Amino acid sequence: MLKSLSVLAGMLIATLALPATPWAADPDPRDWDAVLAEARGQTVYFNAWGGSENINSYIGWAGETLNQRFGVKVIHVKLDDTANAVAKVLAEKAAGKNEGGSVDVIWINGENFASMKRQNLLMAPDWTTGLPNWVYVDHENMPTILTDFTIPTDGLESPWGGAKMVFFHDTARTPADSIPHSSVELLEWSKDNPGRFSYPQPPDFIGSSFLKQVLIETIEDKSRLSQPVNAASFAEDAAPLFAYLDDLHPNLWRGGKAYPQNYPDMKQKLADGELDIIFAFNPSEASAGIAAGELPDTVRSFSYTDGTLGNTHFVAIPYNATAKAGALVLANFLISPEAQLRKQDPALWGDPTVLSMDKLSAEDRAAFAALDLGVATLTPDELGPTLDEPHPDWMEYIEREWLRRYGVAN
Amino acid sequence: MTGDMRLARLAPPLTLAILLGPLFFGLAGTALPAFGYLPELGGEKFTTQHFSALAAVPGILRSSVLSILIGLVTTLVSLGTVAAFVASDLGTAGFARVRRMISPLLSVPHAAAAFGLAFMIAPSGMIMRLISPWATGLDRPPDLLIVNDPMALSMMAGLIVKEIPFLFLVTLSALPQTRHMETMRLGRSLGYGRIASFTYLLWPPLYRQIRLAVFAVVAYASSVVDVALILGPHLPPTLPVRLITWMNDPDLSIRFLASAGAVAQLGVTLTALLGWVGLERLGALLVCNSRSAGRRLRRDTVLRHGARAVMIASAAVVFGGIAMLAVWSVSGLWQFPDALPSSFSLRSWTQALPRMSGPLQTTLAVAGLSTLIALVLTILCLEREYETGRGRGGGALLLIYLPLIVPQISFMFGLQVLSIWLGVDASFSALVLAHLVFVLPYVFLSLSDPWRAHDRRHDLIAAGLGMSRTRTLVRIRLPMLTRAILTAAAVGFSVSVGQYLPTVLIGAGRLTTVTTEAVALAAGGNRRAIGVYAFMQTLLPFFAFSVATGLPGLLFRNRRGLRV
Amino acid sequence: MTLDNLTTHQGLRLSGIHICLGDRVLVALNARVLRGQTLTVMGPSGSGKSTLLAYLGGFLDPAFEATGRVFVDGVDLIALKAEKRRAGILFQDPLLFPHLSVADNIAIAIPETVRGRRQRRALADAALEEAGLAEYGDRDPDTLSGGQKARVALQRVLMSQPRLLLLDEPFSKLDAGLREQTRQLVFDQARRAGLPVVLVTHDEEDAHAAGGQVHEVGPA
The missing domain is CATH 3.40.190.10 (Periplasmic binding protein-like II)
Incomplete structure (x- = not known):
């Protein structure tokens, strides 16, 4: 019984793992208007750790904003472990589901990124440096933006915030x-x-x-x-x-x-x-x-x-994401001065920005300077190297x- | 109405397909990688090397043995308590009181009860707060390892307080089918103590009725994940927790090890079940010897008080724990050793509620629909069983219990892959189906005994009165079994609400329930957020059980013959 | 159809009844029971005499093997499903449906051809009155005395307009005074309704009161 079942299952694997049809061309962030047009009406499943109510609220806000401005709906898939999302993409690849995947954007860095990059589970090639808001990102002074746990990011993940022990x-x-x-x-x-x-x-x-x-x-x-x-x-x-x-x-x-x-x-x-x-x-x-x-x-x-x-944490897009254009719009929004300012506000989240103050407009710079970081927060020089x-x-x-x-x- | 109940003919095969299809494909999907076959990860040929790797994992034997012991000890203590309590207090006014107190506990999800217990017994928990500093002299929590102890005592306690109400309710629903009053009186008139009368005369037929439920407890306790995460030992954790860690490992090659472990978990649960059968034999032997010797055991007061104390304590612990969850959900700063928070705030609720409506709807829809389908299928199966005259012993319907015995974790990965292959992951119907795999057996388990024990002469009379099978079912049997049916529905509902793994896997994160949200938040360890979600998680099944216990009383408030 | 023809078809005819469990023959019987008459099947408990009632009622456990023909007023009973046979049955327990009121217990037996809630209730009330229980219609059946329950059970079975009446030791649980009274009531009513009756009992007095032919079933 068991034997015939495993044979059956094996046949099933063989049938379903046949080469899938090649997937459609990915959206190109360098043609941003086309991305925005394609993104309108899409639903983006954002797979992100859901263990903090502050962060959940922040993601909720980002989703609402995106919906209002660009007609992109964002659904926060709350993970207890990012590896679950990685596993999901892998399971989809195993099942031959090379498009129409269930994960559109994934909050990621380090080990999980290395694993996905090694297994070619990420949307490629470099899409991050083409994002309109990339111009604000402080990649010159923050080496962790281009090198994630010593692994070159190669533009496969877009920075979202900094972290320091x-x-x-x-x-x-x-x-x-x-x-x-x-x-x-x-x-x-x-x-x-x-x-x-x-x-x-x-x-x-x-x-x-x-x-x-x-x-x-x-x-x-x-x-x-x-x-x-x-x-x-x-x-x-x-x-x-x-x-x-x-x-x-x-x-x-x-x-x-x-x-x-x-x-x-x-x-x-x-x-x-x-x-x-x-x-x-x-x-x-x-x-x-x-x-x-x-x-x-x-x-x-x-x-x-x-x-x-x-280190720095990022967002990445799986190779088989369903709403890639919407995912790009979300990634771009997350590194906008507006979103980053909100992210650094301790009352809302309080994560150090990945943007360069020098690249911002005077107005945005002032807004960052005006943030009340709270009584128990160290200044950048007190934080040490x-x-x-x-x-x-x-x-x-x-x-x-x-x-x-x-x-x-x- | 000729040819009525034709549907019933299709019910058994349909039920089996719904239950066993996912089970066997899931197991195959787990077993293949365990033996090295998963081409997408480079596993092309069959090998046993992953089992060798598993055997070499540090502490794996201890994890496994611990899981087996937890399964056995949990079941032994909870079943012993329930049996001793029923024996000692059946028919007294106190029995009815305890019954009213215990029954709602069944509705509390395991995770919520476990959190509640942890909030009570931890060194910084409520009990220590209440006696500090005046009695202990402590203004800081003592550095004691209570929760997560290596012997898993707190974990077993957490399981026991939840299995007691389950086994108690199952026993209660089997009780009316025995002549318990007369039997107990007879035993006592022969000079036997209450416990002895019960054990010698009533327990054997009663246990036969609840045996599969007991097996399910053994299997559940030996393979549980969420309670182990909250209360279980860390170094090393029990086997199921290690499996989850491996399955979540970003290094995907660990999947082979995880699959081998999932197969090993099958063995662990099977061993626990065999161990239990051994204990049954031993128990039967002891009872038999004692009975043959005619021991009257009249001095059973200590045992009786003990059982009553454990019953009441388990209720107190769970209710206290839920109250703790509720207080934490509205607490501001709450430092040790304050017995109450220094400030209160609705912040956690206002943050959580707006985002809860979606998951809440999914929870209700999935639980409602899967319970309804399960009820219909169960009733049709039981009808068919009646029609063909095949009783409980024979028939493939015993297979219905397999999903309760086979550890969930052992077939979940395979099931996930299957659902993606079929392109049904994250669809509502697939989620209902996945829940059905676990809801159906529980519904069947809780309904079949009262159904079979139903006095069939009522049906014969109805037939003699010219009522068709369908009409008899609708007019006579269903109303007479209202209490059992509603209880089964409530059990099914709460089983669905409590499902974590199937929801995460088949819902693919797109369909979330209150439970998956609660566990995701539990990952953050924030007592206030846990309080909010675990409290909500408790509320839903509690509501279902209130209906199940309250409604028949209301419907049949003037019908003495339907009181238990 | 001649008068003679009519009479030969009236009542219950059992021909070549043979009920076995494995090799054991439990019941072997040929009989004719006219309307208003009673066939008493006597035997100790465990002799299998109740299987005859199960066979006639249409709910014999598949474990038993049965052959033979059964006609009531010329209708082949065995060809019908249990609920089409209209074989009224009384057990030693009155087995009132506990979820229904006393009146509803009777009303549920009224054939579907009688339409209208009010009319059905009126019929039930009339039956209750006949049984001397006029005030008890809305009561919980569990609150009735043993004798009252037995009377309701009898009215219920009569209300279904049965072709025949099957009695499964229906008086054995009643105390002596009540037993005599109830026995009389049941047989009177059966006679009045012109029903052929099959009574299964181990009580000689039952057989005596029934007054018809007696068939003995051997001990196990």
Whole structure:
């Protein structure tokens, strides 16, 4: 029974995976009027992480605006993990669905981008630099816009916002003069304050970022990080990282036997008094949390002296998207000064812009300058230097090694 | 009306096709990659290497064993509690009270109950807040591993508080078909204690009626994802959680490992079921020995109080948890050890509500339609069963329970690929069909026993009065079984509302329900947003069950013979 | 059609009835029951005597094998579906439909040819009055006494205008005084309606009260 079924299923795969008809020519952003005309009336399925009500509201606003101005309807497909959307596109490719796919725009960076790019799951070639609003993008000064986790973006994903690791503490419990300013100091601090620090369990994005931060600070030959992992020397390269973790873990929250789920979970634990130091990838998170009544107003931000990890997040269009023109209109709108200004407002989202102030009109520049970033947000110079993301390979290796070492307690 | 009930003839094969088609194709779609065949990812030839890779994953054995134990312990404790409680309190005024209290719990989705429990028992949870700092001296939560403990105790607790109402309700619906009052009186007149009377005399026929429901609990608990994510251990997590992680891994080659794991999950659930059958044998042996020895077990007070306490505690925990969700959904800043938020705000609701109407409509439409189809098919199948005279033992209809026993996760990937092949992903009808796969068995499970136990002489009398089969069904059987039918509908409705995986996969994110929205938000861990959605998620099935319990009482308020 | 012809066709005729379970013969019977007369089938419990009623009523479990011919007033009963046979049946439990009121329990038995809600209700009320239960029409059947329930059940079956009446130990659950009374009522009514009756019982007194021919079914 089972055998004949699998044979049947195999035949089904064979039949359905026959070469599909070649798909129609993609819209060209350099002919913007044609894009706008084609986009009118389209529905764009925007696959984006849905775990933050602020962000969901922002996307809702963008959709309404697009609908009013360009007749493009945007539907936010809320993901709990971006990889689900990647998997969906892959499943569609597996089923031979080379057009009319269910994902039109995907919020993406790093590992997921590398994976989609490698498997040719993205709309190509370069479409981002042809977007009308590309002229404002600060690609000269922000290398992470053209290189996503050391992988060249090649115009396959359009920048949306910046991110940089920042730490938060509650001054009511943790005095400002006691906070650490490097991973080494954090280790010392945790020994003095056992059980009051932790990080989300990898492969949570924030948790993995913490591992990368320590890796960057502890690895001897930093140049290796821009290359794919050398399997032969990995153990040696990562040895300082895992020595550090071995030292740190006994003093983690719950003794390292359980981990926070993700950043919002850590935020809750800071408010509950379970954790004393937490961190996020968005410098205005603390201010936003205070404004929302999720954190006490005594919370403040801090950064490391020698810098913290930073990157850019993007939107990309799958190769088989149904509403490519609409997707282009959305991507373009997301890097408009108007949308970026709103995105940087901590009351609404509070994500650093990817635009260059120098390229903006005087009026827009003034609007950005007038933003109240909130009491707990650091100024750009207080944020300290930005450390580049390592090659995505590293994340994979480290996550795997982490799981091997710590994945089974006792 | 000649040739009536002809439809009923088509019902069994149609039902089986609806249930087993997706199941078998889904399993095939999972099994092929597990054995290395998935050409789109470069898997061209059959191999067992992915199973070797699976075996080499750190802690995989522990994850699997843990899943099996969770399945067994959860079922044992919840079934034992229900049985002991029914034994000790059946027929008392307290029984009716507890019954009214417990029944609504069935409507609470697992995820919502799990969140509620976590909000209660965590070191920064309500219980600790209530006794701090005056009793504990703590002004900060203690660093204790309660939620997500490695032994999965909190996870089992979360499952038990939800399985108790399920098994209780199933037992209640089977109870009227036994002569329970007389039997208990007879037992006690022979000098047996309540528990002994129940165990020796009433339990064997009763258990036979609810056995498949118990199997479903074993299978569910050994393969559950959402509760494990919220309350389960982290290092390592249970097997289903690891599967989800692998399936979501951006490195698509992990799909082979995930598929192999999904096949392993089949084995895990099967092992748990076999373990349960072993426990059944053991239990039967113990009961048999005790009965043969004529043990009266008159001093069963401790057991009786214990069972009652667990029943009431489970209700208190879930209700308390829901109340916590509600408070969190309107709370502003709420720091430890404050027992109440320092400020209240409707911000979470005003943010969420405008975006909830779409998912809400989808939820209601899918749940309503799938429940309706399931009811019609179930009733026609049962009619057909009656007509052909084939009872419960024989017939292919037992296969109807397969979707409850086969872990959802084991056939979901294959099912997703199938729906894309057919070009029906993200279509409303495909979503209804996908829900039907899970709604139908539950509807069937909860309706078939009362249906079969219906006193057929009523139908004979009706036939003697010249009423046709159809008329008998509509005028006699359906009204007499109103309570059972509405309960089955409410069960089906809440099963549909609670569906996460099928909705995400077949809805392809375009058709979202309150549950998928809730879980997506749960990814953000924001207690206020979780509060809003989990509360909404609870409200819908609660409403359905209120109708199921309230309506018959209202319709038949002057009919003593229809009271249970 | 001659008078003679008419009389030969009247009543119930059972010819060559043979009901088996596997190799076991449960019932083997030839009989003629005129209108208003009663055939009593006696036997201990478990002897399979009730299968005869199931066979006549048209709901014999497929596990049993049955042959033979059954005519009522010349109509071949076996060729009809259960609901077309108009074989009224009374069990030892009155089995009133618990969801319907007392009057509706009777009204539901009225043939479809009687139209109009009011007319049907009037018929039901008349039947209730005849049973001495005029005030009980809107009551919950579960609130009636055992004797009252039995009377409602009888009125219900008569209301359906049956061709014949099948009685499955209908008095065995009643206490002695009531039993005598109910027995009398049932047989009187059957006689008055001119119905052939098949009574299955293990109670000699039942057979005696029925007063017709008696067929013994062997023990199991």
